[in-house]
Amino acid sequence: MGNLASLDMRARGGEARLRALLEDLVQYYVGVYPQNPLALVVWFEKAPDRPDQNLLALFAGRLRDEITVTPRQSLSWKTGVEGPPYLEVHASSVEHFSQELTNRPAELSRYRDHAEVLYFDKKQLNDEITRFFNIITAPPGLIRCWYVDPDTYDRYVRGELTLRSQMVGRPNLGIVKTDESTDFMHAKAIPHLEFNQRWLPLSFAAVKNYAWYSDWQSHPDRPGYLLVEGESLYQILRFEVKSAPEYATRFQLLEKLPDDRYPEVYLRAVLPSERAAA
Amino acid sequence: MTDTLRSICEQCSHLNAPRLDFIPPELTRNKGIIDRDLRELVTAANGELDRSVVLLSGSLFESVLFSFLRGQETYIGAIRGRPFAFDPNMSLQNYKEIFNRFFGRAIPGSELPDLIVEYRDTIHINRELALPDDTCSRASRDLIRILDKLLEDLTGFAAPATE
Numbered sequence: 001m002g003n004l005a006s007l008d009m010r011a012r013g014g015e016a017r018l019r020a021l022l023e024d025l026v027q028y029y030v031g032v033y034p035q036n037p038l039a040l041v042v043w044f045e046k047a048p049d050r051p052d053q054n055l056l057a058l059f060a061g062r063l064r065d066e067i068t069v070t071p072r073q074s075l076s077w078k079t080g081v082e083g084p085p086y087l088e089v090h091a092s093s094v095e096h097f098s099q100e101l102t103n104r105p106a107e108l109s110r111y112r113d114h115a116e117v118l119y120f121d122k123k124q125l126n127d128e129i130t131r132f133f134n135i136i137t138a139p140p141g142l143i144r145c146w147y148v149d150p151d152t153y154d155r156y157v158r159g160e161l162t163l164r165s166q167m168v169g170r171p172n173l174g175i176v177k178t179d180e181s182t183d184f185m186h187a188k189a190i191p192h193l194e195f196n197q198r199w200l201p202l203s204f205a206a207v208k209n210y211a212w213y214s215d216w217q218s219h220p221d222r223p224g225y226l227l228v229e230g231e232s233l234y235q236i237l238r239f240e241v242k243s244a245p246e247y248a249t250r251f252q253l254l255e256k257l258p259d260d261r262y263p264e265v266y267l268r269a270v271l272p273s274e275r276a277a278a
Numbered sequence: 279m280t281d282t283l284r285s286i287c288e289q290c291s292h293l294n295a296p297r298l299d300f301i302p303p304e305l306t307r308n309k310g311i312i313d314r315d316l317r318e319l320v321t322a323a324n325g326e327l328d329r330s331v332v333l334l335s336g337s338l339f340e341s342v343l344f345s346f347l348r349g350q351e352t353y354i355g356a357i358r359g360r361p362f363a364f365d366p367n368m369s370l371q372n373y374k375e376i377f378n379r380f381f382g383r384a385i386p387g388s389e390l391p392d393l394i395v396e397y398r399d400t401i402h403i404n405r406e407l408a409l410p411d412d413t414c415s416r417a418s419r420d421l422i423r424i425l426d427k428l429l430e431d432l433t434g435f436a437a438p439a440t441e
Contacts, residue, residue, distance in 0.1 A: 016359030
């Protein structure tokens with residue numbers, strides 16, 4: 001059986017071990033307050049070669065109106081060993097930290113100094129905090145979409161449902177437009193999905209797993225639709241794969257596909273007048 | 279019209295003829311459970327039972343990742359630079375995060391999307407009431423394709439390297 005553990009792994013340095021110790025602590029924090037889930041952990045004033053490390057931990061909801069600094073503790077707490085590396089944890093709530101960002105931003109700047117986000121739950125964070133720590137979960141042009149399959153579209157045309165009713169729950173995909181006609185009637189876009197809270201481009205092998213592609217592949221004569229944020233509607237015309245090494249940089253994608261081959265969906269805008277006539 | 283569950287399932291070769299060599303040999307009971315559930319999943323898909331397919335697929339993602347990750351503690355420990363102890367009491371969300379982090383690149387294209395967790399949690403009266411009518415239908419179709427791809431990726435990972 002292939003087991004990567006048998007491969008000759010490159011030597012891991014002290015930082016990796018330190019990070020692993022911190023991650024074990026973060027895992028412990030994840031469930032420590034069931035009513036106040038962990039929202040963010042930042043390793044700040046990061047200096048792996050020093051014996052003392054610092055973490056900022058923010059929990060959802062309201063805990064105390066302060067940033068509590070815990071007594072210095074050994075990171076080998078699990079084994080009961082008292083020795084370096086040591087850790088100081090600055091704990092607070094998302095709500096309090098946001099207020100402090102508004103009232104005393106200069107005093108919080110140390111939390112951004114040589115900082116690395118070790119954990120975040122974007123459902124629990126607000127825009128101020130994600131901006132402050134530069135947590136980027138989507139490329140700038142990403143548009144969230146809900147897939148409307150041909151049968152559902154027919155029901156909409158017959159007046160049996162509204163398109164708005166399809167826009168609940170997690171979006172079925174995101175798109176980043178790579179081209180758009182001057183009259184905004186036609187566009188090309190790269191399909192994205194969320195992986196570990198980040199919107200990433202899908203490879204051609206991956207798009208095959210989803211109804212918005214496979215329905216088109218099985219029945220290209222019966223188009224499906226994408227309903228985008230703001231309730232604009234696009235008809236899916238076709239998919240093509242393009243070799244485009246420049247896309248990752250040009251569209252600030254969060255990850256580059258290894259082979260630079262990006263599936264693109266070709267779209268046609270469905271005007272409100274057309275929808276009414278249908 | 280959308281593809282039927284039956285026609286999608288027929289194209290999923292790894293659901294129909296699974297090779298579970300990626301599970302360590304000592305975990306024979308795990309293999310038995312996964313084999314049994316895959317057979318039930320195929321039966322449910324052939325019967326166009328959307329909700330049963332969603333439930334069984336979610337459970338199978340958990341079983342497959344649970345069994346695979348248990349066998350990879352040494353590898354994960356090597357990557358981390360510190361021993362890794364797999365916590366069997368965690369949820370699909372955690373298994374998915376661990377898998378994506380340590381295997382998403384080692385097995386190219388194998389990263390699992392966040393929506394599998396949401397789809398798995400669809401079967402709850404309060405959630406279903408808030409979601410469109412066809413959510414289970416779409417979830418079942420996407421889930422069996424993603425599960426088939428995961429089994430394909432893990433089977434390839436476990437296969438002996440060709441000279």
